[in-house]
Each structure stands twice: as C-alpha cells, then as structure tokens.
Amino acid sequence: MFTKKELKQGVVSLAKKYLFPDFSNKLVWILVVTGISLLPTPKAIFVVLFEMGIEFINVNEIGPVAIPSFDLGESSYIEGLVLILCGLVYGLLSRLISSKTSLNQKSHTSKDGLLFDSFLKVLPSDSMSITLLKNHDFKESFDIDALKELISFVNDWSSAENCFVDEEMESNKQYFLDQCLRFQQLVEGLVGESSIGIVSISPDRRAGGFDLPEWAEDDIVEVNKKAREIFESHQLLIKNLQGMLATID
Numbered sequence: 001m002f003t004k005k006e007l008k009q010g011v012v013s014l015a016k017k018y019l020f021p022d023f024s025n026k027l028v029w030i031l032v033v034t035g036i037s038l039l040p041t042p043k044a045i046f047v048v049l050f051e052m053g054i055e056f057i058n059v060n061e062i063g064p065v066a067i068p069s070f071d072l073g074e075s076s077y078i079e080g081l082v083l084i085l086c087g088l089v090y091g092l093l094s095r096l097i098s099s100k101t102s103l104n105q106k107s108h109t110s111k112d113g114l115l116f117d118s119f120l121k122v123l124p125s126d127s128m129s130i131t132l133l134k135n136h137d138f139k140e141s142f143d144i145d146a147l148k149e150l151i152s153f154v155n156d157w158s159s160a161e162n163c164f165v166d167e168e169m170e171s172n173k174q175y176f177l178d179q180c181l182r183f184q185q186l187v188e189g190l191v192g193e194s195s196i197g198i199v200s201i202s203p204d205r206r207a208g209g210f211d212l213p214e215w216a217e218d219d220i221v222e223v224n225k226k227a228r229e230i231f232e233s234h235q236l237l238i239k240n241l242q243g244m245l246a247t248i249d
Contacts, residue, residue, distance in 0.1 A: 112164045116241050119173075123153045123234070130234055133227040139212075139220045141200040144191065147184070150230075154180050169244050176230075176237045183226050190219055 123130065129150035136142055156162060157177055164170040191199040201223055202216045212220075 112166055112169055113245055115162065115164055116245060118162075119157075119241075120238070122157070123149055125235065125238070130231060133231040133234075136227070138201050138223040138227065141198050144195050144197065144199045147187065150180055151184055153177070154184055166244060169241055172237055172240050172244075176233050179226075179230050179233055183223075183230055186223060186226060190223070 127149045128146040129148070132142060132146040133150075154177065157173070164173060187201075188195075190201050201220050202212055
C-alpha cells in the first residue's frame, strides 16, 4: 500500500510531467512569448490608469478633459490566446511522444540486453572455441569438437530471432558472424566437413608424416591468422555491445 505522502508525490510528479509545458523546447517558448506579447493586458492597464487620471482632473475641477477612446485590439487578444494555447498543446504532445519513444527505446534495450546475455552464454570468452582460437597453433592437430560452439553460433545466429533491434549492434554482430562463417568454411575445406575427433590442417600430419610442403605451411599460416582475427573481433564485439547498451540506458 502507498502512503499519503507517496501518493501526493506521485500525483505532483504526473502533473509536472503532463500538465505543464516543457519550456526547454524552443518552439514552445516562441509560441507562448509571442502570444503573451499580443495580449492587450499592458494596454488595458494603461487605459484604466489613464481614465482614473482624467476622472481625478475632472473631480478636482482642474479642467474638463474628455476621455479618448482606445482600441484594445480584440483580434490581437484572440490571436495571442491561440498562440499560447498552441504552444501549451505542442509542449504536451511533445512530452507524450517523448515518453512513448523513451518507453519503446527501453523495450528495445531490454530485448537487446537479453540477447547479449544469450550471446555470452553461447560463445563466452572462456568457451572451448574462443580458447582454441586464442591459444592454439594450427600446425598441431586439434579436436574438431572444440569448434562446436563457434559452429553452433554460425548456424543459429543468422535467424531473425537472434537479431539485435539496434541497427549498429546488429551490424557489429553480423560482421563477426561473417568472419566465423568464413573461418568454418576454411577449416572444413582443409580437414573435411564430416571430420570427427582429432584432426590436422596438414594432410602429412594426418598421415603421420613430418615434412610439410610449402602450400601446407601457407594454409597453417592463414588459419592461424584468421583464428587470431576472430578472437580479437570477439573481444571487441563484447566491448562494443556493452558500451552501446550502456549508452542507450
């Protein structure tokens, strides 16, 4: 249950938010100030004071003075009220639209935050795949199952369900996904797509030999280079997504 004080504070907060114009908006300022300038209030006050002065002169028999007629400018008065009203309505609508946009943005941020958490579960920095890319020299044989998490990421994270709402975040993820896909295709092309267990980039190594031809050395250099690039991209992706989520919040 809410206390009376909490209810009062809530009502005051809502009133401030929706009933009073946002004067930080320049257009609201322009409309309201222009409207006030068109109001004949200052002129009306002058007329009243002038008439009181004329009456004082006549009562004290200083001399008969006629009271001149003044046009209070009814059209300007109406125009001024219309401008003020337009300014207040515009301020209110701006607040409502801003609030709705803020709610939508928070909803998107929440979805992207959950998706980022899911990404960290699928391919965290201490996963077998990322550890292999970081530390392994692909001149040596390795367990192909160590790339299982990376392959799972490639297969699952191109779907619409795993797209970030924020376009920049999705662009960063897609760039990393493309890198992983090309690496998967490179490795599978060298060791065989259906390979299981312990594999080697070099065919001579798989056959038990030790002499590596030049083309095999080139393959190993390329795989090692791509592996390090993906590791660095993975770390950069995590940092970038964390920074973007913090900025949106």
